[in-house]
Amino acid sequence: MNISVPRRVTAVAALAALALAGLTGTSATARPAEAAGAAAAPDISLAAVKQHLTDLQSIATSNGGNRAHGRAGYKASIDFVKAKLDAAGYTTSLQTFTTSGATGYNLIADWPGGDPNQVLMSGSHLDSVTSGPGINDNGSGSAAILETALAVSRAGYQPSKHLRFAWWGAEELGLVGSKYYVNNLATTERSKIKGYLNFDMIGSPNPGYFVYDDDPTIEKTFKDYYAGLGIQTEIETEGDGRSDHAPFKNVGVPVGGLFSGADYTKTSAQAQKWGGTAGQAFDRCYHSSCDTTANINDTALDRNSDAIAHAVWTLSAGSTTPPTGKVFENTADVSIPDNGAAVTSTVNVTGVTGNAPSNLAVGVDIVHTYKGDLIVDLVAPDGSVYNLHNRTGGSADNIVQTYTVNASSEVANGAWKLRVQDKASADTGYINAFKLTFP
Known part of the structure; x- marks a missing residue:
């Protein structure tokens, strides 16, 4: 996605980053980034989030046009999300409840590790109304936290806090699923949840950028992120108390979240x-x-979606463990021409039997002053192209990330290439390293 943001960080962004540093007790750079010493949040792939939305649309289309509580489309949606999390190494559980004469489901997914007495939780409701497939409301939030959870797995992230993700049922009937979850938690378990982040409608077609004004630390984390992108935010008031953060807030859990607007009218000032x-x-x-x-x-x-990942990484504070296995790496620098032709770095894979795995780890280390200019692809030996990064991330610099690619249709042995092209002027960089890890 081509995002228009300032190429140079403003003084406001610098002050925001320094304010975050004071809050967390660590230093920070003058851009939307995690505190020094903490693992950086990965760029969340817009294409991957949109693919989840396409899958949810297909589920609705195949099940009467909606994904509402008590309908087949909702159960299929839960099963779809659960399967992806199970494959990624999460411990998942389905919590059932009954409302309006039908069984409802909450999906809870825990990432192994982290302090079990310090839980950071992120959630979105997965159900739609009966009148439509509910892709913005709330496939958007559900898909974004799903891809964030999968990014945690791909990165081998080891947070200090324990990470928990949730997809709620029957929100459209009055926050039924999230209320059931909170009301059935023992007091000691509630006290372990140090923050709950809620995401309900984050892709509105005529969007605003609204931040919940509940817990000050969570609110500041989101506001500082957007300040670093040069984007003004407003306090979310339209849906206050109308989404799944309310049950948590009512029992004293610190809450926060994002919202892009529903049926209220955008003002002239907001459009400007x-x-x-x-x-x-x-x-x-x-x-x-x-x-x-x-x-x-x-x-x-x-x-x-990127703001969600930033908040999860920032508020949970941890490190990344690189994947292990058979590694093929090229550490030769390759200059990336400014607004020029694509360049490649090549690794030659040998001695691997059969096809590449469905979880091929692609390590990318690119030094560049504006990663929003870059298109980055993995090119298989037969010429097949797997897009890794498509001009996202705005004014942030560098791409240091491990991507997971389903390359199971490709023969493993041969020349694999990392292809990078700079599509805009004024910023420069180079490929620092490229590696493939076969489990």
Whole structure:
């Protein structure tokens, strides 16, 4: 996604980053980044988040056009998310409840490790209304936290706090699923949850950038992130108490979250600040049949997904363990021409039997002053292309990340290439290293 943000960090962003440093007791650079000494949050792939939305749309289409509580589409949605988390190494559980004469489901996923007495929890409701597939409300939040959870797994992230993700049922009937979860937690278990982050509608087609004003630390984490991108935020008031953070807040759990707007009207001042159309609802398809994959603003979805990962990494504070296995690496520097032709770094894989794995670890180390200029692809020996990064991340610099690619259709042995192209002017860099790890 091509995001238009300032190329040079403003003084406001610098002050915001320094304020975060004071909050956490560590230093910070003047851009949206994690504190020094903590693992950096990965860039969340917009394409991957949108693929989850496409899958949820297909589930709705195959099940009467919705994913509502008590309908087949909701159970299929839960099963879809659970399967991905199980494959990624999460400990998952289905919590059942009954409302409106039907069985409801909450999905809880715990990432192994971290202090069990210090839990950071992120959640989104997965159900739609009966009148439509619910892709913005709330496939958007559900897909973003799913991809964030999968990014935790791919990175081998070892947070200090214990990470827990949740997908709630029957939110549209009055926060039924999240209330059931909170009400059935023992007091001692509630006290272990040190923060709950809620994401309900984050890809509205005429978007705003709203931050919950509940817990000051969580609120500041999101605000500072957006300040680093040069984006003004507003306090979320439209849905206050109307989403799944409310049950947590009511029992004293610190809460926060993001929201891109529902059926309220965008003002002229908001349109001037964020773009879009004044006098029109943030989401004209709210609770309607037109809430499909066409009802998503890619820029808002991309920015908010990255903000979610930033908050999870920042508030849980930990490190990354690189994957282990048979490693093939090229550490020769390759200059990346400014706004020029694509360049490649090659590793030659030998001695691996059969096809590449479904979880091929692709280690990318690119030094560049503006990663939002870059398109990065993995090119298999037969020429097949797997996109890793497509001009996301805005004004942040460098790409140091391990991606997981399903390369099971490719013969393992041969020349694999990391292909990088700079698509805009004014910033420079080079490929520092490229490696493939076969488990």
